[in-house]
Amino acid sequence: MMFQVIVNTSTTENTSRKRNGLQESSMIICFAPFLILPLFMNGRLVFAFLGFTIMVSNFVSLVLKEASDVKIIVGVLAGVILTTVSSGTLIVGVLYGCTILYYLFRHSEVSRLMKFISSLCLLPIGIVIFDYSVLMINRNIQYFGGGIEGVVNMLNHGAGRFLYLLDFK
Numbered sequence: 212m213m214f215q216v217i218v219n220t221s222t223t224e225n226t227s228r229k230r231n232g233l234q235e236s237s238m239i240i241c242f243a244p245f246l247i248l249p250l251f252m253n254g255r256l257v258f259a260f261l262g263f264t265i266m267v268s269n270f271v272s273l274v275l276k277e278a279s280d281v282k283i284i285v286g287v288l289a290g291v292i293l294t295t296v297s298s299g300t301l302i303v304g305v306l307y308g309c310t311i312l313y314y315l316f317r318h319s320e321v322s323r324l325m326k327f328i329s330s331l332c333l334l335p336i337g338i339v340i341f342d343y344s345v346l347m348i349n350r351n352i353q354y355f356g357g358g359i360e361g362v363v364n365m366l367n368h369g370a371g372r373f374l375y376l377l378d379f380k
Contacts, residue, residue: 242267259300262293263307270311273318280319284333287311291340298347305344 242264269286272278278286287308294304312333316326355364 255296256300258296259294259304262290262304263300264290265293266290266304266307266311270314273311273315280315280321280329283311283315284329288336295343298344298351301347302344305340 265286269278269283269290273283291301291304291308294300316330319326321329351365352358352361355361355368
């Protein structure tokens with residue numbers, strides 16, 4: 212399924228390649244980690260990376276102006292829902308989704324009134340996702356020992372492991 216999203220994005224990008232000067236190879240390079248990473252992780256994170264792939268695909272379509280605003284919003288919401296399988300991927304997915312929606316509302320050609328109404332419609336969803344994110348972060352910190360020690364231990368697993376390779380002194 213992730214491969215299909217990538218192929219669709221590459222095909223969409225190919226139709227506007229002449230206009231934007233982009234090459235298909237650059238799209239494949241951007242998506243290569245999303246294709247390779249699932250081979251090395253457990254099953255539930257495949258859904259999270261599918262969510263990220265959908266969001267990246269929608270963001271590319273948004274930048275190239277080849278998708279409707281509704282399609283972008285639905286894609287971002289679907290991507291965020293798929294990232295809920297892990298608290299770490301959920302936080303990154305929510306941040307990336309917010310970035311896409313900010314870009315959408317910033318560069319959209321609809322009236323301010325429509326932007327305001329859309330924001331009001333998305334606000335309850337955002338509140339639920341924010342509350343769930345805070346709950347998951349607290350649960351994660353408690354799982355890793357609670358307090359500052361829990362935060363440090365939490366950052367010592369997954370991608371945070373690379374933070375300890377750097378010397379900040």
